[in-house]
Amino acid sequence: MPEELETALTEWATVASTVGTNGGPAEQSLVRRRGRQLAGRLAEVLGRPVEFTDPVTGRTEQVWGRATGPLPRLAPEPATPWATGLTVSAFFAVLIAIADIMLSRAFADAFGLLWIPANVLVAFGLAPSLWLVRRTPFWRWPAFGAAAGLVVAWVCLLAGLLG
Structure with missing residues (x-):
């Protein structure tokens, strides 16, 4: 052989x-x-x-050899439901952004600038979970939305510090 x-x-x-x-x-x-x-x-x-x-x-x-008939074809990948997925992502982005902004403001009222390290801990705490589900067929959409919501919340909160 x-x-x-x-x-x-x-x-x-x-x-x-x-x-x-x-x-x-x-x-x-x-x-x-x-x-x-x-x-x-x-x-x-x-x-x-x-x-x-x-x-x-x-x-x-x-x-019997290579000429044993045609090889079975791979099944085509299912279509990605972009409209539904982006809607779910947008919903989770808004939900997470509002929740993060409200919690950070409440924390800032009580403890001042300690909302920044607290919010960093929230972001780094969620990051591994969001990374793990990014390729799971349904759960990738809420994960993308949650990540976008955290980014939007940070932009809004940091803009609030400037102005």
């Missing part, structure tokens, strides 16, 4: 065990496609059919 094919099979096995049932549909489909391709190359090298076991479903099939 060629060393390049052996290396590719080893790398694919590592990825397949990682993706397995934990990966998303696109990753699972990609692992299946690559596994069938490598099984076809192996069958050609050996000159006989090989068995390919799908790492996601566990289903076994005979692969």
